[in-house]
Amino acid sequence: MDLFSHSWTALLEAVAGTPDDDFEQPSGCTGWLVRDLVCHLVIDAQDVLITLVTPADTAPTVDAITYWKLVEPPTGEDPLDALIPRLATAYGDPRWLKFHLDDVGSAAGRAAGLADPDLCVSTRDEVLTVGDYLSAYVLEWTLHHLDLIAHLPSAAEPPAETLAAARASLEKIAGARFPASFSDSDALLIGTGRRPPTDAEKTALGALAAKLPLILG
Known part of the structure; x- marks a missing residue:
């Protein structure tokens, strides 16, 4: 749960520190x-x-690793994916996007800090503990932090400890270690598959190269 807070806080701060003009730059998410x-x-x-x-009042069906499913690369035809750019455009001035993320994001951070890690919750038709759910999101936040700064060389990188934790999670999902x-x-x-x-x-990846990219959904 500490890693969740650390990765989320770092991401919120990185967004808050992004100059308005850079909101028109490409991110690491294709399109x-x-x-x-x-x-x-x-x-x-x-x-x-x-x-x-x-x-949820039933036993967990997934944990922090099995929460993530390997899916096909996005085609751009998903209705939600298509909706995101329209919603983002509707905000107009980047300060409103920053304000909304800070408002809702700070609330999510506080809620995570107050939650019982052993409580079971339901999402995406699965059940898992709060602790596992928040651990899964360390990977999500870290990847999106890298997406945010993909073309912003002066932006702050994700914290070293959350990068290490996200890598460890991805290696468990892959069932193999990346080269040292x-x-x-x-x-x-x-x-x-971000690059x-x-x-x-x-060559260093060896047999693991055939499994890549790992598209998480």
């Missing part, structure tokens, strides 16, 4: 500008709030 990514984060924060107040020569950021970016491996990196 999305920074403003679209920030709008998606508003929806993610709402999902956290909804899930934390949706208790890969930085945590490179392992996450290459592992999820292709170089020839040398592909």
